[in-house]
Structure formats: C-alpha cells, structure tokens
Amino acid sequence: MKFGYFDDRNREYVITRPDTPLPWINYLGCQEYFGIISNTAGGYSFYRDARLRRLTRYRYNNAPWDCGGRYIYLRDEESGSFWSPSWQPTRHAAEDYSCRHGMGYTTIGSKFSGIEAHTRYFVPLDENLEIWQLTVTNRRATPARVSVFASIEFCLWDAQDDATNFQRNYNIGEVEVVDGVIYHKTEYRERRNHFAFFACSEPTVGFDTARDAFLGPYRGWDNPASVAAGQLTNSIAHGWAPIGAHQVKLDLAAGETRQIVFVLGYQENPVDRKFDPPGTQTINKTLAKPTIAKYLGQKEADAAFERLRAHWDKLLGIFQVDTPDVHTNRMVNIWNAYQCMATFNMSRSASSFESGIGRGLGFRDSNQDLLGFVHMVPARARERILDLASTQLDTGGAYHQYQPLTKRGNNDIGGGFNDDPHWLILGVAAYIKETGDWSILDEPVPYDNKPGTEEPLYEHLHRSFRYTLECLGPHGLPLIGRADWNDCLNLNCFSDTPGNSFQTTTNRDGKVAESVFIAGLFVHASHELAAIASRHGHADDAKCFLTAADRMEQTIKKDGWDGDWFLRAYDSFGEKIGSKEREEGKIFIESNGFCVLAGIGLDDGRAAKALAAVREHLATKHGLVVHQPAYTRYYLHLGEISSYPPGYKENAGVFCHVNPWVMIGETRLGHGDEAYDYYLRINPSAREEISEVHRCEPYVYAQMIAGKDAPTFGEAKNSWLTGTAAWNYYAIAQWILGVRPTYDGLEIAPVIPAGWQGFTATRIFRGVTYKIAIERKGAGNNVALTVDGAAMKGNIVHPPADGRKDVSISAVLS
Numbered sequence: 001m002k003f004g005y006f007d008d009r010n011r012e013y014v015i016t017r018p019d020t021p022l023p024w025i026n027y028l029g030c031q032e033y034f035g036i037i038s039n040t041a042g043g044y045s046f047y048r049d050a051r052l053r054r055l056t057r058y059r060y061n062n063a064p065w066d067c068g069g070r071y072i073y074l075r076d077e078e079s080g081s082f083w084s085p086s087w088q089p090t091r092h093a094a095e096d097y098s099c100r101h102g103m104g105y106t107t108i109g110s111k112f113s114g115i116e117a118h119t120r121y122f123v124p125l126d127e128n129l130e131i132w133q134l135t136v137t138n139r140r141a142t143p144a145r146v147s148v149f150a151s152i153e154f155c156l157w158d159a160q161d162d163a164t165n166f167q168r169n170y171n172i173g174e175v176e177v178v179d180g181v182i183y184h185k186t187e188y189r190e191r192r193n194h195f196a197f198f199a200c201s202e203p204t205v206g207f208d209t210a211r212d213a214f215l216g217p218y219r220g221w222d223n224p225a226s227v228a229a230g231q232l233t234n235s236i237a238h239g240w241a242p243i244g245a246h247q248v249k250l251d252l253a254a255g256e257t258r259q260i261v262f263v264l265g266y267q268e269n270p271v272d273r274k275f276d277p278p279g280t281q282t283i284n285k286t287l288a289k290p291t292i293a294k295y296l297g298q299k300e301a302d303a304a305f306e307r308l309r310a311h312w313d314k315l316l317g318i319f320q321v322d323t324p325d326v327h328t329n330r331m332v333n334i335w336n337a338y339q340c341m342a343t344f345n346m347s348r349s350a351s352s353f354e355s356g357i358g359r360g361l362g363f364r365d366s367n368q369d370l371l372g373f374v375h376m377v378p379a380r381a382r383e384r385i386l387d388l389a390s391t392q393l394d395t396g397g398a399y400h401q402y403q404p405l406t407k408r409g410n411n412d413i414g415g416g417f418n419d420d421p422h423w424l425i426l427g428v429a430a431y432i433k434e435t436g437d438w439s440i441l442d443e444p445v446p447y448d449n450k451p452g453t454e455e456p457l458y459e460h461l462h463r464s465f466r467y468t469l470e471c472l473g474p475h476g477l478p479l480i481g482r483a484d485w486n487d488c489l490n491l492n493c494f495s496d497t498p499g500n501s502f503q504t505t506t507n508r509d510g511k512v513a514e515s516v517f518i519a520g521l522f523v524h525a526s527h528e529l530a531a532i533a534s535r536h537g538h539a540d541d542a543k544c545f546l547t548a549a550d551r552m553e554q555t556i557k558k559d560g561w562d563g564d565w566f567l568r569a570y571d572s573f574g575e576k577i578g579s580k581e582r583e584e585g586k587i588f589i590e591s592n593g594f595c596v597l598a599g600i601g602l603d604d605g606r607a608a609k610a611l612a613a614v615r616e617h618l619a620t621k622h623g624l625v626v627h628q629p630a631y632t633r634y635y636l637h638l639g640e641i642s643s644y645p646p647g648y649k650e651n652a653g654v655f656c657h658v659n660p661w662v663m664i665g666e667t668r669l670g671h672g673d674e675a676y677d678y679y680l681r682i683n684p685s686a687r688e689e690i691s692e693v694h695r696c697e698p699y700v701y702a703q704m705i706a707g708k709d710a711p712t713f714g715e716a717k718n719s720w721l722t723g724t725a726a727w728n729y730y731a732i733a734q735w736i737l738g739v740r741p742t743y744d745g746l747e748i749a750p751v752i753p754a755g756w757q758g759f760t761a762t763r764i765f766r767g768v769t770y771k772i773a774i775e776r777k778g779a780g781n782n783v784a785l786t787v788d789g790a791a792m793k794g795n796i797v798h799p800p801a802d803g804r805k806d807v808s809i810s811a812v813l814s
C-alpha cells in the first residue's frame with residue numbers, strides 16, 4: 001500500500017494522505033540553519049547544533065506522534081470554524097491534502113470548506129532563516145473572511161536543558177514585540193548574543209507570545225483558545241513558555257488568491273553591540289531588520305526559492321544516470337544523493353529518531369558519510385576531514401564524536417572504538433580520488449585540537465595505521481576495544497547493571513577480544529594508504545603499508561576463517577564469534593562483506609565461499625540480516641548486541657548500512673545479478689508498494705529493517721541519518737554502475753545485471769563533463785572503452801591533457 005507517489009520530474013515525493021504510518025520528514029537548510037519538517041508540518045529548527053542552539057520546540061515520543069511544528073490555522077470568520085491546512089494539529093478531514101517533499105523545501109496544503117491553502121517552507125541559501133510562503137485561495141462562489149494564524153513555540157536554546165530544567169526555565173523566557181515582529185531573547189540579557197525573530201509580511205491584527213494565553217488552560221495545539229475565539233490576545237511572555245503567533249485577517253473575493261510570507265530566523269550580534277540604545281536591555285536590531293524586510297517581500301522569497309532550486313540542479317547534475325530501472329534512477333539521481341547531503345550535514349544528530357541531543361558528529365560516521373557526499377561540495381568535505389582529523393588523538397585513536405558548534409571531541413558516547421581511525425583514511429582517499437587535491441595531505445592538523453601539536457594530515461593517516469599495529473591481540477588480529485563498526489558487539493563491557501551504557505562501560509582490560517572485521521578494514525585502508533603514499537613521494541611507507549596488509553591478510557586466512565566463511569571476532573575468553581562452533585551468532589555479515597570488499601580471498605575461493613554462505617544464511621526478502629541465528633538471550637560477554645530482542649537492530653536486524661559491503665563484494669566477484677538483487681531488496685523506492693509494512697519514508701533509506709526473527713519483519717526504523725545513505729550510493733554508483741573516481745582518473749567498470757542492455761550516465765569529474773554510454777554485447781564484465789571516438793587501453797580515463805571540458809565515453813561490455 002502506498003501513501004503517495006514519486007514526482008521524479010519535480011524531484012518530489014508527494015504524500016496524498018496525511019496519516020502516514022509514521023511522520024515522513026524532510027530537511028530544510030543545507031548550510032548552517034536547519035530544520036526538520038514532517039508531512040503534517042511538525043518539526044523544529046536549529047542553528048548549526050541541534051542540541052546547543054535549538055530555535056523551536058518539539059516533543060519527541062509524544063502521543064500523537066510529531067508534536068510541535070510550524071503550525072498555521074485558518075478560521076472562517078463567518079462560521080467560527082477553524083482548521084490547519086497541514087492537517088496537524090487540528091486533524092480536520094480536509095480535501096485534496098498533499099505534502100510535496102522536495103530538495104530542501106516542503107509544500108503542504110489542502111482545501112477545507114471552500115478555502116484552499118498551501119504553505120511552502122524552505123531555507124534560502126546563505127541565510128539563517130526560514131521562509132513560510134502561504135497561499136490562500138477562496139474557491140467558494142461567494143466572498144470569504146478568514147483569519148490566518150501562524151505559530152511556533154520557542155525552545156530556550158539548549159534542547160537538553162529545555163526539556164529538563166524547569167525550575168529555572170519557567171522563569172527566564174523573554175520576548176520583545178516591535179513593529180509586528182516577535183523577537184525571542186531568552187538569556188540574551190546575560191551571556192547569549194543571539195536571538196530569534198518571527199515576522200509576517202502583512203499587517204497583523206494581533207499576536208501572542210505566551211503559550212498559556214494562546215492555547216488557554218488545559219488546551220492543546222489542536223484547539224488553541226485564542227484561535228477559537230478569533231482574536232489573539234497580544235500577550236507578552238514573562239517566563240513560562242514563550243511562543244510566537246501572528247494573526248492576519250483576509251477578505252477574499254470569490255476566486256481570489258492571496259499570499260502571506262512568514263519569516264522565522266536566527267541572528268547573532270557583536271558582543272559589544274548587543275543592546276540599542278547601549279545600556280538598555282533592548283535588542284539591537286540593526287542587523288536583523290534589513291534581512292527580515294528583504295525576505296518578507298514576495299518577490300525576494302520567490303527569487304530565493306529559485307536559487308535553491310538551481311543549487312540542487314547543480315549538485316544533482318554532477319551524476320545522473322538513465323538505467324532500465326526506475327528505482328535505481330530515482331535513488332541515484334535524486335533521493336539517495338539528497339540523503340547523502342542530509343547525513344553529511346546532520347551526521348546522526350537530528351531526525352525523527354535522533355533527538356538532536358544525543359549525538360554530535362561521529363568520527364566513524366562522518367568519515368563514511370563522505371563517500372556519498374564528496375562529489376557534491378568537495379570544499380566542505382575537505383573542511384570536514386580537517387575538523388575530524390583535528391580531534392584525532394596523538395595515539396592515532398579517536399574520540400567517537402564531536403559537537404559541531406565547538407568542534408571538540410568528547411567521550412560522552414564512548415571512546416576507544418578500535419575501527420575509528422581507519423575511516424579517516426577512507427574519507428581522505430575518497431576526497432583525493434574525487435578531487436585530485438593532494439595538497440590536503442600537507443595541511444597541518446593538530447591532535448586533540450591542541451595548538452602546537454600540528455602535523456601534516458598524512459602523518460595522521462600514518463598514525464591511524466600504526467594504531468592498529470600497536471593494538472594486536474593473541475592471534476595477531478586487531479583488538480576490538482570498546483567495539484568496532486558494530487557498536488553493540490561489546491566484548492569488554494560485561495555489564496550486569498541496568499542503565500549502564502554499553503558504550504561507556506568497560507570491565508575487561510581489552511587485551512584478548514579481537515575483531516576480524518577490523519582486520520579486513522585494516523587491509524583495505526592500508527591498500528588505500530599505500531596507493532596514496534606511493535603517489536605522494538613516500539615509496540618506503542607504501543611498501544611498509546603493503547607488507548602489513550599482506551601479513552594481516554595471512555592472519556585472517558589462518559585465524560579468521562571458519563571453513564566456509566570469515567569469523568567475526570574472538571571474545572574476551574578467546575572463543576570464536578561468528579563460527580559454526582556457536583549455537584547462536586554462527587555467521588555475521590560485517591567480516592564477510594568487508595573482507596571480500598577488501599579483496600581478501602578473491603584469489604583462493606574464500607571470497608566466493610563466504611558470500612555464498614551469506615546468501616544462504618543471511619539473505620531475506622527484506623535484505624541481509626546482521627547475523628544468524630539471532631541471540632535469544634542476554635550474554636554478559638557480548639553486550640548490547642544481545643540486549644535487543646531477536647531481529648531488531650544489531651541483533652540480526654537488516655542493518656542497511658552493511659548490505660552494500662556485500663553488494664560491492666559481489667561486484668568484486670563479478671556477480672552483477674547478485675549485487676543488484678541485494679540493492680533492490682532494500683532500495684526504499686522499490687519498497688514503496690509495501691509502505692504499510694516498511695512504515696518509514698519510501699524516498700530515503702532507514703538504518704534498520706526488522707529481520708526475519710522479529711514479529712514485525714520488514715518494518716523499517718531510524719530513517720534518514722545512517723551510513724546506509726553513503727554506502728548504498730557508493731555501491732550503486734561506483735561498483736554496480738561502475739563509474740568510479742580513482743587517484744588517476746575516472747574508471748569505468750560496470751558490474752550490472754545480465755539482463756541490462758546497458759545504460760547512460762553523465763558524470764562531472766574534476767571539472768570535466770563525461771557523457772558515458774554503456775552497451776552490453778556479451779554476458780560478462782569485460783570493458784572496451786572508446787573515448788571521444790578513439791579506442792583506449794584499460795578502463796581508466798585520464799583527465800584530458802588538452803583541457804577539453806566535454807568528453808564522451810562509450811563502453812562495450814562483453
């Protein structure tokens with residue numbers, strides 16, 4: 001069952017009924033000011049950091065779902081009835097409801113009692129504000145008098161404190177209302193130099209800034225007293241809960257359309273010019289006023305929207321494909337790339353499942369996110385890499401996360417994940433392959449942000465490499481530390497105390513438990529590092545990286561192989577995990593996927609065997625599960641993985657993030673059909689028809705789909721912010737379609753299904769536009785290239801020596 005449809009031409013998903021299984025959200029903003037917005041106008045906004053600089057309030061885990069938003073009410077002045085065109089919060093049965101989620105904007109509207117209303121929400125480029133463009137049309141045959149109310153609830157900046165520290169917070173709320181603009185200035189009197197504003201393009205007939213006055217005692221957002229009464233009360237908030245609400249009256253002739261613009265924004269003032277006049281407590285509005293005035297103009301708002309459109313045309317234009325499969329096309333051309341931007345911007349901080357409080361930017365996560373993002377805005381990828389590397393410790397180890405506002409690493413969600421350092425190598429490799437910008441390796445970067453410790457980025461990568469060699473276990477495999485990619489395989493935790501965080505508790509010295517997954521990652525990262533070193537004048541280093549990779553590969557083959565597949569780990573008693581010898585958790589996806597991706601066992605049949613075992617034991621119709629059999633009880637020595645009921649999350653759920661490792665592995669074996677089959681099983685668009693089962697948005701990947709051991713098999717959770725976005729994009733674009741940036745040029749190496757006759761693609765790479773046509777003439781994956789009419793040896797196309805900006809490539813597969 002579907003709840004809408006894809007409008008590919010407009011790059012939109014159109015939701016046609018508001019009662020989706022879960023709120024289906026979109027992101028507003030792509031630089032510093034952000035918001036999430038659901039299909040019924042729920043959501044919130046923040047500046048840069050969802051925890052520390054939250055502008056508006058939202059209630060997670062509320063009933064109904066999705067409480068708090070950018071709510072507009074219309075009231076028929078004749079009848080006194082009122083409703084919200086976005087369905088929530090009043091939930092009237094409106095006609096023609098639609099929500100169009102597009103690239104950085106969302107338009108929601110409906111018709112009720114002959115009045116049609118749509119609101120387009122977006123964040124203009126280069127501004128710290130959002131625009132709500134409301135269009136109201138009187139579809140009646142008679143004139144109509146309506147009041148329009150627009151409302152938001154302010155958050156007192158620190159979202160964590162806002163949700164907990166009521167003894168203070170009920171006292172500090174402050175606002176100003178000047179010339180019809182509502183300014184939220186809680187804590188501005190003391191150490192903050194920022195405030196929020198909420199403005200309206202039309203003369204207003206009333207406002208409210210005190211929530212109690214707006215809603216009335218014991219009433220909710222579905223039934224605000226002052227909307228029901230038809231008149232806002234001009235309340236001024238003193239403490240309690242400051243809000244912003246405007247009222248505009250419209251007289252509409254039959255058929256008449258009117259537009260109103262609301263602007264909600266964030267402004268910082270220089271610390272020494274906070275007040276005007278100086279010495280008072282009044283906000284200095286010199287900087288804010290012109291911006292507000294500008295975007296309240298209908299024309300400016302439209303122009304800003306067009307700029308946003310053009311921005312996305314450009315970003316998405318970098319890679320476009322036309323394949324025989326609509327799901328591939330729309331995910332690659334539109335939604336998967338778009339999701340990669342969201343994960344780059346948000347890491348794992350703010351979504352329907354991430355409260356914006358818990359997690360900042362993850363070291364592991366953000367590096368992987370680059371795989372799907374780097375081609376879009378390489379300059380921002382570069383900046384992100386340097387930020388991440390600056391938090392690296394001088395041991396080569398890493399903090400697991402940092403807060404975007406401070407850019408300092410912290411251990412709030414744990415540290416000592418021994419896979420972390422290697423993702424930096426993969427992030428840097430992806431950046432150099434895309435851009436050819438080798439200078440990044442020479443950038444001086446500190447350790448742990450300590451001035452004076454700067455070394456070239458290349459040295460950081462070297463330390464990442466050494467970190468593993470200094471942390472080897474009894475078999476010569478890498479010690480797992482807190483955990484590896486699988487946060488929940490906590491082999492040194494041994495927690496028997498309820499409420500202990502698995503991510504921060506350690507009860508073993510960590511000298512025994514080893515990870516075969518990290519071993520595979522190490523081999524892969526060391527190959528990349530060697531390729532980088534040899535091209536960057538470090539031939540000796542390159543040799544040393546390759547020797548170490550080789551040795552690790554031998555160790556994996558000797559002590560990391562279970563006979564038919566790769567082992568997953570050794571626990572802290574030295575017992576095997578992911579082995580036939582176990583009752584539960586006999587086979588895992590991560591080590592098998594990643595070792596094959598790294599090329600291990602391609603030469604001796606192990607890779608083929610391992611992926612055949614993955615197919616036999618882990619493949620389900622909803623994707624590949626993490627392991628089998630699921631853990632049916634809590635194992636002290638395994639930690640969080642066994643804390644989840646069977647089939648959920650890391651305990652044998654379909655973790656969509658790791659499925660592409662197997663897809664890539666299959667392409668390395670030359671298995672286009674298998675790779676593509678796995679690709680389609682979790683492709684959200686291909687799952688649109690079963691939205692009542694899948695439940696999350698059909699236009700973006702979710703982190704997890706419940707596995708076959710779960711009663712809700714096939715149900716997705718944790719949509720949007722997941723490494724799934726980047727890895728699937730990377731797998732389909734670079735390994736299945738095989739349009740792959742390398743250090744030396746653009747490689748063309750498709751491993752597509754046997755049934756595909758070919759496809760075409762456009763790829764802008766290092767300033768050159770490549771038009772690529774792939775044609776199948778035989779069943780295999782051999783590639784014969786013709787570049788601008790001339791047959792070519794090999795399959796890496798080097799940047800044109802004569803500076804041509806357009807190159808056409810045709811490739812024959814046989």
Ligand code: GLC
Nearest residue numbers: 348364365485486487488703
């Ligand atoms: C979450 C984390 C990611 C981790 C994965 C598996 O997605 O963000 O870092 O690798 O879970 O545990």
Ligand code: GLC
Nearest residue numbers: 359413487488503640649650
């Ligand atoms: C929990 C989740 C896991 C996530 C981790 C980090 O363990 O199960 O997916 O990676 O938290 O916050």
